[in-house]
Amino acid sequence: MLFHVRMDVTIPPGLDVTDRVAAEKARALELQRAGVWVHLWRIVGRYSNFSVFDVASNDELHGILSALPLYPFMRIEITPLATHPSELAAQ
Numbered sequence: 001m002l003f004h005v006r007m008d009v010t011i012p013p014g015l016d017v018t019d020r021v022a023a024e025k026a027r028a029l030e031l032q033r034a035g036v037w038v039h040l041w042r043i044v045g046r047y048s049n050f051s052v053f054d055v056a057s058n059d060e061l062h063g064i065l066s067a068l069p070l071y072p073f074m075r076i077e078i079t080p081l082a083t084h085p086s087e088l089a090a091q
Ligand SMILES: O=C(O)CC1=CCC(=O)O1
Pocket: 007, 009, 024, 025, 026, 028, 047, 048, 049, 070
C-alpha cells in the first residue's frame, strides 16, 4: 500500500536536536534501502518534506512514523494512494 506523507518539522527554539537529526537521517536511509520509504523530497523553503511510503498496512505506517526520532516535533498529514487508470504504467 502506498501512502503520500507530508511531514512538517518544528523545533522549539534553543533545543539542540543535532543527535536526533543524525538519527533521523540514519533511519530514513535504512527505510529507503529497505524499499519502505520510496520517495523523500524537500518542500522548497520549508523544514518539511513530501514522502511516499510503501507498507503493508495503516498500522505499519503508524508504527514507522511514530518511531521516527523527529516524530515529537512533526506535524504529519497522510494521504492513501490508489492506482490512477490513466497512468502509463497501468496500461
Ligand atoms: O528534514 C525533514 O524533512 C525530516 C526528515 C525526514 C527524514 C530525514 O532525514 O529528515
